[in-house]
Amino acid sequence: MARDARSFDESDVRIRPNKKGSRPRTKDRPDFKDAEIGRIITVDRGRYTAILDENTENERIVIAARARNLSRQAVVPGDLVGLVGDTSGAPDTLARLVTIQERRTLLRRSADDTDPVERVVVANADNLVIVVAAANPVPRTGFIDRALVAAFDADIHPILCITKADIKEPDELIANYAGVELDILVSRTADENASGIDARSADGASARLQRSTLEELRDLIAGEVSVVIGHSGVGKSTLVNALTGADRATGGVNKVTGRGRHTSSSALALRVEDAPPHTWIIDTPGIRSFGLALVEPDNVVSAFPDLVEATADCPRGCTHLEDGPDCALDAWVADGHAGPSGVARLASLRRLLGSSAKEEIHEKTLGES
Secondary structure (H helix, E strand, O other), X not given: OOOOOOOOOHHHOOOOOOXXXXXXXXXXXXXXXXXXXXEEEEEEOOEEEEEEOOOOXXXXXXXXXXXXXXXXXXXXXXXXXXXEEXXXXXXXXXXXXEEEOOOOOXXXXXXXXXXXXXXXXXXXXXXEEEEEEOOOOOOOHHHHHHXXXXXHHOOOEEEEEEEOOOOOOOHHHHHHOOOOOOXXXXXXXXXXXXXXXXXXXXXXXXXXXXXXXXXXXXXXXXXXXXXXXXOOOOOHHHHHHHHHOOOXXXXXXXXXXXXXXXXOOOOEEEEOOOOOOOXXXXXXXXXXXXXXXXXXXXXXXXXXXXXXXXXXXXXXXXXXXXXXXXXXXXXXXXXXXXXXXXXXXXXXXXXXXXXXXXXXXXXXXXXHO
């Protein structure tokens, strides 16, 4: 038997309520006024380790996960953050990281000079300790200059620490930075196979450490947050070990390539021993490149105080490159105003500016494609 024909309209359609959309939406966001402020000391696979109530009886270490609203913001060692939830620090507890406090300083880099992506290294650092070896491996002024540019751009005080001066006197390297406002420390070790300022050697045997240099550095960074960078094998982690009593892995230099091997895998903030409260040092993984794609060319020039004065006599729009018309830098260096290392300093500045120019061309090409 055939069914009666029937017409349907929209009133016959039944719509199930959406559970996710059943609550009224609001633009109001929680202000987290009750959030506890902690200092991030390390980051590992989506978990953030913070110290709360620093230098008090209630000081504790808390593990936290980042809230969804911060998913696109980098959280790095040195950051001061707001934490809610279980902030007791008890085993197997997890707090929620909900805010990032305003940063005083921000040390950043790019992978190379054509990479526009910002890679934040640390936050709220007062000093940048650049560790290089006088030999084994040979020091690279290009890396030092890039680190100095990043430091001056971030308004962070630079300190140059030269290790293994017993293998080779670093007079030439020191003279290269005679016109730059930075502190320079020199350390000598008894063992030429040591990986820098050795607090402990790779085989566990103690090596002699030049205590005067260590104490001088401790005085320079007292009561402040400092970040240590350098190529692998120059003694960066052993310097951190000597200052903090930690046991960060240390490594030597490959005899074939002349380069060190990476031993630190993650950035870690550590307290400095025998120092005033709030004295922290942040050890970073060995950095092989320090791109400056995010630094304006004028700020690159400003990081060369022995040369920047001459740019006042340059024509408007001068790029300060070798092919630039009537650049005043050449005459400035030729007249000896930049000192004995003026020629090398100008060459280094132009290499950095040349990289910036290539980065601008790269961006324009991407925009036209």
